[in-house]
Amino acid sequence: MQKSINNEQDRPKQIAAELRLRIEDVHERAGLIKMLTDLLKTHFNFNGIFIQSVDPHTGTYYPFLIDHHSKARDLNEFKALSNTRASLQDPIVCDAMKAKHSFVVALKDFASMAAVPYWIKINFEYGIRKGLVTPLRIKDEVVGVCYIWFDNQDPFQEGLADVMDAISLDLGFAVSNTMINEMLTRREWSNELLFAFSRDLAEVKTREDLSRAVTDGLKKLITFNDFFIIELVPDEAHPNFIFSSLLLEAAELQWLYTNSFIKDLFRETADLNMPLIFQLSDFETTDPPLCFGSRGNEKSEELLLKILPGSSGSQFGLILVSNKTNVFDLSDRALILRISGHLATAVSNVVMHEELARREKDKEILLAFSHDIASVRNKDDLRKAIEKVSGQLSSIARFVIRGINDDQETMTIYIYDDKVKKGVEENGQQFILNKVFPLNDGISEVVLAGNETMVFELQEWIDAGKASSCIHFWRGLGAQKCVATPLKTGGRNLGIFWVDSEYPDVKMIGSICAQISIAMSNILANEELLKFKQRLEVENEYLQEQIRQIYNSSEIIGTSSAMQEVYQLMSLVANSNASVLIQGETGTGKELIARGIHESSQRKNQIMVKVNCAAMPLNLIESELFGYEKGAFTGAYEKRIGKFELAHRGTLFLDEIGELPLEVQVKLLRVLQEREFERLGGKVTIKVDVRIITATNRDLKKEVDAGRFRSDLYYRLNVFPIQLPPLRERREDIPYLAHFFLGRYSKNHSFKVTGISAGTMNELKAYSWPGNVRELEHMIERSVLLSTTKNLTKVYLPDSKAGDCAGSVDMNNLESVERQHIIEILTRCNGKVSGKGGAAELLRLPSSTLNSKMKKLGITKSSVVK
Numbered sequence: 037m038q039k040s041i042n043n044e045q046d047r048p049k050q051i052a053a054e055l056r057l058r059i060e061d062v063h064e065r066a067g068l069i070k071m072l073t074d075l076l077k078t079h080f081n082f083n084g085i086f087i088q089s090v091d092p093h094t095g096t097y098y099p100f101l102i103d104h105h106s107k108a109r110d111l112n113e114f115k116a117l118s119n120t121r122a123s124l125q126d127p128i129v130c131d132a133m134k135a136k137h138s139f140v141v142a143l144k145d146f147a148s149m150a151a152v153p154y155w156i157k158i159n160f161e162y163g164i165r166k167g168l169v170t171p172l173r174i175k176d177e178v179v180g181v182c183y184i185w186f187d188n189q190d191p192f193q194e195g196l197a198d199v200m201d202a203i204s205l206d207l208g209f210a211v212s213n214t215m216i217n218e219m220l221t222r223r224e225w226s227n228e229l230l231f232a233f234s235r236d237l238a239e240v241k242t243r244e245d246l247s248r249a250v251t252d253g254l255k256k257l258i259t260f261n262d263f264f265i266i267e268l269v270p271d272e273a274h275p276n277f278i279f280s281s282l283l284l285e286a287a288e289l290q291w292l293y294t295n296s297f298i299k300d301l302f303r304e305t306a307d308l309n310m311p312l313i314f315q316l317s318d319f320e321t322t323d324p325p326l327c328f329g330s331r332g333n334e335k336s337e338e339l340l341l342k343i344l345p346g347s348s349g350s351q352f353g354l355i356l357v358s359n360k361t362n363v364f365d366l367s368d369r370a371l372i373l374r375i376s377g378h379l380a381t382a383v384s385n386v387v388m389h390e391e392l393a394r395r396e397k398d399k400e401i402l403l404a405f406s407h408d409i410a411s412v413r414n415k416d417d418l419r420k421a422i423e424k425v426s427g428q429l430s431s432i433a434r435f436v437i438r439g440i441n442d443d444q445e446t447m448t449i450y451i452y453d454d455k456v457k458k459g460v461e462e463n464g465q466q467f468i469l470n471k472v473f474p475l476n477d478g479i480s481e482v483v484l485a486g487n488e489t490m491v492f493e494l495q496e497w498i499d500a501g502k503a504s505s506c507i508h509f510w511r512g513l514g515a516q517k518c519v520a521t522p523l524k525t526g527g528r529n530l531g532i533f534w535v536d537s538e539y540p541d542v543k544m545i546g547s548i549c550a551q552i553s554i555a556m557s558n559i560l561a562n563e564e565l566l567k568f569k570q571r572l573e574v575e576n577e578y579l580q581e582q583i584r585q586i587y588n589s590s591e592i593i594g595t596s597s598a599m600q601e602v603y604q605l606m607s608l609v610a611n612s613n614a615s616v617l618i619q620g621e622t623g624t625g626k627e628l629i630a631r632g633i634h635e636s637s638q639r640k641n642q643i644m645v646k647v648n649c650a651a652m653p654l655n656l657i658e659s660e661l662f663g664y665e666k667g668a669f670t671g672a673y674e675k676r677i678g679k680f681e682l683a684h685r686g687t688l689f690l691d692e693i694g695e696l697p698l699e700v701q702v703k704l705l706r707v708l709q710e711r712e713f714e715r716l717g718g719k720v721t722i723k724v725d726v727r728i729i730t731a732t733n734r735d736l737k738k739e740v741d742a743g744r745f746r747s748d749l750y751y752r753l754n755v756f757p758i759q760l761p762p763l764r765e766r767r768e769d770i771p772y773l774a775h776f777f778l779g780r781y782s783k784n785h786s787f788k789v790t791g792i793s794a795g796t797m798n799e800l801k802a803y804s805w806p807g808n809v810r811e812l813e814h815m816i817e818r819s820v821l822l823s824t825t826k827n828l829t830k831v832y833l834p835d836s837k838a839g840d841c842a843g844s845v846d847m848n849n850l851e852s853v854e855r856q857h858i859i860e861i862l863t864r865c866n867g868k869v870s871g872k873g874g875a876a877e878l879l880r881l882p883s884s885t886l887n888s889k890m891k892k893l894g895i896t897k898s899s900v901v902k
């Protein structure tokens with residue numbers, strides 16, 4: 037009995053001794069709990085064993101071993117629970133820390149507490165009612181707590197508490213050693229993986245390489261579901277998305293670009309070197325990115341975030357995402373910290389390689405563009421070249437070039453692409469493509485003042501009430517953001533390149549604009565040249581015409597007091613820009629006076645352009661005055677400038693103004709008032725600087741009164757009237773004029789006619805000259821032609837019966853005049869027809885022609901006066 041009592045009393049010691057022996061052979065968790073449970077079960081009745089590890093440095097404890105019978109293993113949260121640390125202040129644990137021996141707890145005392153630890157609650161729910169709690173101490177320090185769970189059995193059965201007290205030190209060592217072993221094994225293992233991972237990272241060039249390295253390498257070291265790598269560029273409104281292990285929908289990607297969630301996340305950690313762990317539920321965001329929210333049954337719960345240093349001020353961020361809470365721990369943070377340098381280098385390498393590839397591609401695109409630009413000859417070529425390059429660049433969705441007009445104050449759309457054309461057509465706004473916009477619209481002048489590309493968030497400008505026509509134009513076409521780049525060459529502003537661009541590549545657009553500017557300036561120069569050529573052609577044609585007239589109008593003859601008065605008026609008005617209206621009978625010299633005024637004015641180095649308003653049909657006079665655009669009317673195959681443009685900076689002489697149709701009078705009035713007009717069929721307003729001189733032989737005032745001439749136009753033209761007197765009112769000028777014309781026309785005669793007989797002059801002075809100076813001029817010309825003597829003795833006035841020669845000439849019979857003239861010449865040549873000194877020579881006719889004429893006119897040798 038004694039023996040059996042002794043045996044009974046020794047039993048716990050024996051069990052403890054056996055346990056100690058076995059503990060020495062166990063080095064890992066699974067073996068330890070199995071051995072402990074199996075051996076104790078052969079001697080005692082209990083439900084399960086649970087050992088917690090204690091970390092006095094952090095004041096926390098966490099599950100270390102749960103026996104394989106435990107129902108807790110069936111829990112969904114089991115894995116999460118086994119990674120959960122809790123405070124040493126928790127009930128039961130807190131008593132165990134102070135206890136020297138095993139003690140019994142009744143779970144019902146705790147199960148109803150408000151903040152009861154989860155593991156107590158779970159055990160109570162599974163039917164556990166009591167527990168034998170054994171602190172595991174090494175010297176004075178508790179390294180763990182062991183729980184043996186019971187439903188209704190006696191925890192003190194057959195000396196279990198003694199056994200536990202007896203092995204508590206050994207069990208403490210076993211727990212501690214196992215942990216150290218695990219830690220060493222894990223460190224070795226993670227070192228190897230880390231080494232392999234960093235080796236992989238060093239070779240990363242593309243996003244795909246990076247993704248593969250992180251997925252293959254990091255996933256072996258840390259448990260996570262997804263990851264993101266993001267670049268935070270200073271001053272950028274949103275992060276630049278580098279990689280996501282998730283397949284993101286376009287809308288989600290867009291979301292990430294535009295929301296501030298990630299930015300806020302990074303702001304929290306920006307200055308910290310340590311990786312941080314966030315619970316998504318900690319963020320006050322009602323609208324987290326979809327990829328962080330629910331995805332099917334999965335829901336992102338926890339993030340581990342580490343800022344990685346980047347180049348040129350930018351930072352990268354690595355975000356590991358877990359679908360469970362409390363997954364990331366201190367060791368994960370330490371690991372990320374160790375590898376972050378390699379990760380940063382790998383990400384920088386990816387960015388650098390992409391940048392290099394992008395630059396290479398940009399260079400190729402620019403090179404091809406400059407080839408295309410070199411062969412651009414006109415607007416259409418330029419449009420095609422820009423359309424081609426914008427098709428290769430995502431940063432140009434649509435474009436428009438607004439060109440500055442010649443007036444330097446307005447702009448019109450110069451070139452636009454097909455998409456813009458379709459857009460305006462859909463909006464029914466085609467008119468806008470030909471509209472003239474003021475340059476001074478609050479935006480264009482700012483863009484043109486600089487050299488940089490400006491970015492416009494359209495709605496913001498509209499909301500701020502600062503939007504100009506171009507902002508409304510793009511917004512009307514549905515654009516969100518636009519960029520505007522000035523087009524200029526050698527400091528000269530040519531226009532603005534407007535681009536609809538959601539993600540503008542300002543640098544690339546700038547380079548393209550440099551090329552566009554050159555092309556545009558070449559096109560403009562070509563157009564200018566063409567314009568100049570056309571102008572020269574018209575000018576040349578006109579000058580030829582003028583040369584034919586010039587010799588008639590080089591000198592104004594007349595010293596009469598009436599003409600003196602005219603000269604006085606001419607000198608008064610010449611240097612002003614005032615419009616002059618010259619009135620007088622036909623042939624009084626109105627054009628001559630107009631030319632005289634022009635020649636004496638400051639405009640004399642430019643041309644005086646004459647338009648005879650009476651000589652043109654109504655439909656032509658308009659195009660003659662204002663020019664026309666190609667296609668303005670049937671037959672307008674080419675653009676042609678009008679007389680107004682031709683006379684720019686010179687004088688426009690509108691002869692016979694009284695004949696101008698009323699329809700054209702209105703247009704003329706507008707030009708005189710505003711000094712601007714449009715070509716027929718043209719949209720662009722042309723400004724001219726022209727001095728107007730008009731002439732008429734009608735009484736313009738009477739025409740106004742009769743309603744045939746607009747009074748407003750009359751007053752505009754009649755600023756400075758000059759009335760030319762008829763020749764009959766200044767007969768004293770007749771001798772001067774007659775001699776002047778005699779000199780002019782005798783030059784062409786076979787011999788010089790140098791004088792006019794007194795009788796003839798008297799005749800001239802007595803005549804009424806209804807055709808005025810022109811009539812006198814023609815009369816002298818004819819008389820010189822018919823004169824056979826050096827002194828003009830005969831003039832052929834319409835009503836004169838005879839000159840001072842014998843035998844009158846029938847003025848109505850040209851043949852008799854011709855007959856008489858030939859006879860006179862033959863007489864002078866003593867009847868010699870051909871040969872040197874013969875009549876044919878004098879008359880500059882072939883002798884055969886003269887002979888046949890003589891035959892026809894019945895001239896024989898006997899006709900010659902001896």
Ligand SMILES: Nc1ncnc2c1ncn2[C@@H]1O[C@H](COP(=O)(O)OP(=O)(O)OP(=O)(O)O)[C@@H](O)[C@H]1O
Nearest residue numbers: 588589591592593622623624625626627628809810
């Ligand atoms: N004072 C003058 N001195 C010299 N030539 C003159 C003078 N006046 C007129 N003429 C000459 O007379 C001709 C007619 O002159 P001009 O064409 O200037 O007259 P006009 O009044 O314009 O005629 P119309 O009303 O028919 O157009 C021209 O050849 C011109 O050179």
